[in-house]
Amino acid sequence: MSVLPVLDVVLASLVIGVALFTITARDLFASVVGYVAYGLLLAFVWIRLYAPDVALTEAAVGSGVTGVLLITAGKRLGALKNAAPEMRPGLSLKILTGALAALVAGALGTAILMLPDPPPSLAPEAAAAASGAGAGLENPITAVLMSYRSFDTMLEKIVLILAVVGVWSVGADKAWGRAPAPLRQSRPYAPMVLLARTLAPVGVLIGIHIFWTGADAPGGAFQGGALLAAMWMVTMMARLAGPPRIDAQWLRMAMVAGPAVFLVTGLAGGVLAGSFFAYPPGIAKPIILAIEAFMVLSIATALPMLVVGPPSERPDQ
Amino acid sequence: MTTLLQLFSVAAISAGAFFFFAGTVGLLRFPDSLTRLHALTKADNLGLGLVVLGLLPRAENTLSALKLLVIWALVLLSGASTAQLIGRALRRGRK
Amino acid sequence: MTPSVLAGLTGAALVGLGLYGLILHPHPLRKLLAFNLIGSGVFLVFGIVARRGAAAGFRFDPVPQAMVITGIVVAFAASAIAVALILRLSMESRNVTLDPEVWTRPNGGDAT
Numbered sequence A: 001m002s003v004l005p006v007l008d009v010v011l012a013s014l015v016i017g018v019a020l021f022t023i024t025a026r027d028l029f030a031s032v033v034g035y036v037a038y039g040l041l042l043a044f045v046w047i048r049l050y051a052p053d054v055a056l057t058e059a060a061v062g063s064g065v066t067g068v069l070l071i072t073a074g075k076r077l078g079a080l081k082n083a084a085p086e087m088r089p090g091l092s093l094k095i096l097t098g099a100l101a102a103l104v105a106g107a108l109g110t111a112i113l114m115l116p117d118p119p120p121s122l123a124p125e126a127a128a129a130a131s132g133a134g135a136g137l138e139n140p141i142t143a144v145l146m147s148y149r150s151f152d153t154m155l156e157k158i159v160l161i162l163a164v165v166g167v168w169s170v171g172a173d174k175a176w177g178r179a180p181a182p183l184r185q186s187r188p189y190a191p192m193v194l195l196a197r198t199l200a201p202v203g204v205l206i207g208i209h210i211f212w213t214g215a216d217a218p219g220g221a222f223q224g225g226a227l228l229a230a231m232w233m234v235t236m237m238a239r240l241a242g243p244p245r246i247d248a249q250w251l252r253m254a255m256v257a258g259p260a261v262f263l264v265t266g267l268a269g270g271v272l273a274g275s276f277f278a279y280p281p282g283i284a285k286p287i288i289l290a291i292e293a294f295m296v297l298s299i300a301t302a303l304p305m306l307v308v309g310p311p312s313e314r315p316d317q
Numbered sequence B: 001m002t003t004l005l006q007l008f009s010v011a012a013i014s015a016g017a018f019f020f021f022a023g024t025v026g027l028l029r030f031p032d033s034l035t036r037l038h039a040l041t042k043a044d045n046l047g048l049g050l051v052v053l054g055l056l057p058r059a060e061n062t063l064s065a066l067k068l069l070v071i072w073a074l075v076l077l078s079g080a081s082t083a084q085l086i087g088r089a090l091r092r093g094r095k
Numbered sequence C: 001m002t003p004s005v006l007a008g009l010t011g012a013a014l015v016g017l018g019l020y021g022l023i024l025h026p027h028p029l030r031k032l033l034a035f036n037l038i039g040s041g042v043f044l045v046f047g048i049v050a051r052r053g054a055a056a057g058f059r060f061d062p063v064p065q066a067m068v069i070t071g072i073v074v075a076f077a078a079s080a081i082a083v084a085l086i087l088r089l090s091m092e093s094r095n096v097t098l099d100p101e102v103w104t105r106p107n108g109g110d111a112t
Helices: A004-024 A028-048 A052-078 A091-113 A123-131 A140-148 A150-169 A190-213 A221-237 A249-272 A284-308 B003-029 B033-058 B062-094 C003-024 C028-052 C062-093 C100-104
Strands: none
Touching (some): A052 A221, A052 A284, A052 C028, A091 C028, A123 C062, A140 A284, A150 A249, A150 C062, A190 B062, A249 A284, A284 C062, B003 B033, B033 B062
């Protein structure tokens, strides 16, 4: 007799309840806080689905950094003087949309109930990748990310850089090259400064640790990089450091380092190991860890740049 | 693991759960944002400390036990700073 | 009902909820929040497919989980671009809305 089914049902209803609150809250801030709480509850669901790496990523990126992004956006929007009067949708539109939403959810639910049995699985291929080319990696997810589907991971890093370029190009033409507006407008406040000064070094250590153990245990480059990004954002929020100018060379090199090293290694694999993105047997794990180290650097610089936004004409404002 | 340690672990975790419950009751029942903040920070910090204390005998090795303590210390630090920040925002919003 | 099926149905419900919020909310940031709900619902469906694909000595299929990790980061990048666009649009048009009629009304909304 196990208590786990009860836990599962309680967790599922909590997740749906908080999502419902997020949709129906009156205030934008309440909605964003609800979304952050929803993300943390979702991390629990991921643990129940035997996915600790995904739970780490969801808690760090999906709920944490996205929450910072949305709260900063809400604050910057709230500083606007004019806001259009909210036009509440009519009842007929609500009913129609509710029917559409129920239809889509019902179709998806039916598809889930009709999933094939026995379930298909790519686990054997992933296991072969983990023990073959990605030799020595105990964490199958890292093996999949860096060896079996390494091209996808490299493309995803490039997507991050494209997103940063997209965010920068939204700024005013006159402001190109300047620094983005700081995250907090007021003077440094002592508890925030204490938090930044004591948490940031510990957080950096933990982030590097999570990246390093990602080879054998749950963790990895994304989770570690997200933690490092969060530590930089905490420092910026305490006004101990300002957002850098977007034409700073070190910033651009740090962001590009990850995919560049990945691409060069992949091309070199074409020459040294027989096929594009293959690793020479025997030294696969050190190469993978080296690529991941540069990826962590890229993620840790790209995520905060995405949050602080486009360059501002008055960087001190 | 001996029975005494098992009992201690269960007792500490249950006490921690009770403190979390008390903090949530305070969150729901207190009239004011500042009082709710007080209930949350005090009760939740103590609750987490008791839960960590109860989990220490169940840790696999010394390193895991140390990690649990570090987790508790970090939550304490961030909870205290965040409570100060929220309190300051509440006080300013009142003016 | 196994945990996988329960989680999958939760994911389906989240997609429906997100779709409802995406269509109905007039505020652009609320639409973005609802869109993120749809995304996380879809990721949950990926997750249960991963859980059900337990084979070769693992308790899960690592390939869909790796895709979800990639997807979460890409979804955040997309949200960041959306936020930048919304902020710039709102500052230029001086109105927080996606309704094009409001932007093009002369006199900032007083005309008919």
